[in-house]
Amino acid sequence: xxxxKKYILASLSCDFGVNGVxxxxxxxxxxxxxxxxxxxxxxxxxxxPSLDILKVYESELLASGxxxxxxxxxxxxxxxxxxxxxxxxxxxxYTVCQVYGTNDAQINVFGNDSSIAMVEVHGxxxxxxxxxxxxxxxxxxxx
Numbered sequence: 580x581x582x583x584k585k586y587i588l589a590s591l592s593c594d595f596g597v598n599g600v601x602x603x604x605x606x607x608x609x610x611x612x613x614x615x616x617x618x619x620x621x622x623x624x625x626x627x628p629s630l631d632i633l634k635v636y637e638s639e640l641l642a643s644g645x646x647x648x649x650x651x652x653x654x655x656x657x658x659x660x661x662x663x664x665x666x667x668x669x670x671x672x673y674t675v676c677q678v679y680g681t682n683d684a685q686i687n688v689f690g691n692d693s694s695i696a697m698v699e700v701h702g703x704x705x706x707x708x709x710x711x712x713x714x715x716x717x718x719x720x721x722x
Contacts, residue, residue, distance in 0.1 A: 583609065583636075587628065606636055610643045619660060623681050623701045623721065630682065633662055646684075655694075661686060661704070670694035670714065680704035690714030 587600050587609070599612040612618045621627065633640060633647050640647065645660045652667040653659065655674040659666060661684035670676055671691040680686045681701040688696050689709045696716045698706050708716045 583632070606639050607643075610636075610639060610645065613645065614643065614658065614660065619679050622660075623679055623699065626681060626702060630662060659686075668696070670696055680706070688716050690716045 583606070584600055584603065599615075599618075600609065603609045603612065613622060630647060637647055644656060644658055645662070646664045646666055647662050648664045650665045650667075652669070654669050655671065656668060656676055657674075659668060659676065659678045661678070661680040663682045663684050665685040665687070666680075667687045667689070668676065668678065669689045669691075671694055673692070674694040676694070676696045678686055678688065678696060678698040679700075680698070681704050683702075684700070684704040685707075686698060686700065686704065687707045688698060690696060691711050691714055693712070694714045697719070698708075698716065699719045699721060700706055701721045706718050708718060710716050
């Protein structure tokens, strides 16, 4: 845990991230920081942390809705963060979902009913969208 904190602190310059990492007491705390709006923005824009570092904590990340590799099919999630892998997301009803993808993630979003999804992709991530009924899926391609 201390090695991970040192690695992260060496890469951060914003007060929010530095303070959050310094006060983290567990990997779960660090994952919560990653899943915050500032954490997601920093990680996606900077391809941070490396996949090698993330893979060490893959089971904890998976339990928190952060995907690195493999294939997954999700029903009505609220937040999905994909650093890789193939993620099928099925939305219905009045579900609202935020999706972030980077590296080589393949994100497939299927919207039904009045569901809404905002999908932000970085790097080489790809998105496939299928909208039915009154669903709305917005894709934002970042560099």
